[in-house]
Amino acid sequence: MTPRLNDSTASFSPNQTKQIAEDFAKTLKGGEVIFLEGELGTGKTTFVQGAAKALGYGGPVRSPTFTIVNIYPASHETIKKIVHIDLYRIKNKSELSALALEELVQDPNSVMFIEWPSLLRPLLKTKPKRIIFEETNSVRKIEII
Numbered sequence: 001m002t003p004r005l006n007d008s009t010a011s012f013s014p015n016q017t018k019q020i021a022e023d024f025a026k027t028l029k030g031g032e033v034i035f036l037e038g039e040l041g042t043g044k045t046t047f048v049q050g051a052a053k054a055l056g057y058g059g060p061v062r063s064p065t066f067t068i069v070n071i072y073p074a075s076h077e078t079i080k081k082i083v084h085i086d087l088y089r090i091k092n093k094s095e096l097s098a099l100a101l102e103e104l105v106q107d108p109n110s111v112m113f114i115e116w117p118s119l120l121r122p123l124l125k126t127k128p129k130r131i132i133f134e135e136t137n138s139v140r141k142i143e144i145i
Ligand SMILES: Nc1ncnc2c1ncn2[C@@H]1O[C@H](COP(=O)(O)OP(=O)(O)OP(=O)(O)O)[C@@H](O)[C@H]1O
Pocket: 011, 012, 013, 014, 015, 016, 017, 038, 039, 040, 041, 042, 043, 044, 045, 046, 047, 063, 086, 115, 139, 140
């Protein structure tokens, strides 16, 4: 039998996206870099809200559009920190290196969720997990790769 590599799920509401994220977050152990890929408004930040809840963070998760990097404490056996990054406004490599993300990437007790990650891809030494968000006729397809 061919092993199942991809898993794609339909989401019809923000709560459903959060539930999918909660289930995904339960598979995390710490040290993961997770790319959230998809157009504006497809549910990437909503996904992080669900994931953060599953990792024991009870506070609000807001879009890091302007702050670029938001860090939340996790309450989990091995994951202590949730790093939520939005690189939408970062235009080039020098702006990216000014963020000094390397230290964050190497922390085995953190998980990183990165929206608009393409500039970061060539700098990563390890393979990120990828979550692809697609919207057609207000149905979101969420694919975990
Ligand atoms: N099935 C769904 N899943 C997630 N969000 C949904 C869904 N249906 C409607 N929405 C709405 O779509 C919007 C998704 O916004 P969100 O900030 O999560 O997107 P985003 O992908 O992070 O966008 P951006 O690229 O601008 O950061 C919210 O207003 C949410 O209420």
